[in-house]
Amino acid sequence: MSEAVTVTENATEQWHEVSHLDDLWEGEMTAVEVEGKSVLLVNMDGDVFAYQNRCPHQEWPLEDGDLEGRKLTCAQHLWEFDVCTAKGINPSTSTLVGYECKVDDDGAISVRVR
Numbered sequence: 616m617s618e619a620v621t622v623t624e625n626a627t628e629q630w631h632e633v634s635h636l637d638d639l640w641e642g643e644m645t646a647v648e649v650e651g652k653s654v655l656l657v658n659m660d661g662d663v664f665a666y667q668n669r670c671p672h673q674e675w676p677l678e679d680g681d682l683e684g685r686k687l688t689c690a691q692h693l694w695e696f697d698v699c700t701a702k703g704i705n706p707s708t709s710t711l712v713g714y715e716c717k718v719d720d721d722g723a724i725s726v727r728v729r
């Protein structure tokens with residue numbers, strides 16, 4: 616589980632198994648649906664991060680962007696984000712919205728949305 620994404624705990628929120636490490640290799644990202652929300656999953660060197668799949672600028676799907684190393688570039692207006700910290704690179708004042716994410720010992724990836 617990522618330490619970079621701050622998440623508010625809520626006992627009523629449920630974990631949803633959404634993917635597996637076999638289907639999301641290191642350096643890859645994909646989008647999944649959880650409770651009607653589009654969630655972006657990113658596997659960065661074995662750590663999996665989950666974010667709202669909407670750019671904080673004008674809500675373009677981040678899955679359409681370009682991932683180079685840990686830098687995600689939105690396809691629409693080229694805003695850049697660090698997928699390991701959720702922080703904007705350009706502009707630095709922007710931030711991705713993160714979801715709690717975990718990888719079980721068997722490689723199953725689960726997220727909890729709020």
Ligand code: FES
Nearest residue numbers: 670672673689692
């Ligand atoms: S919608 Fe992503 S940079 Fe504008």
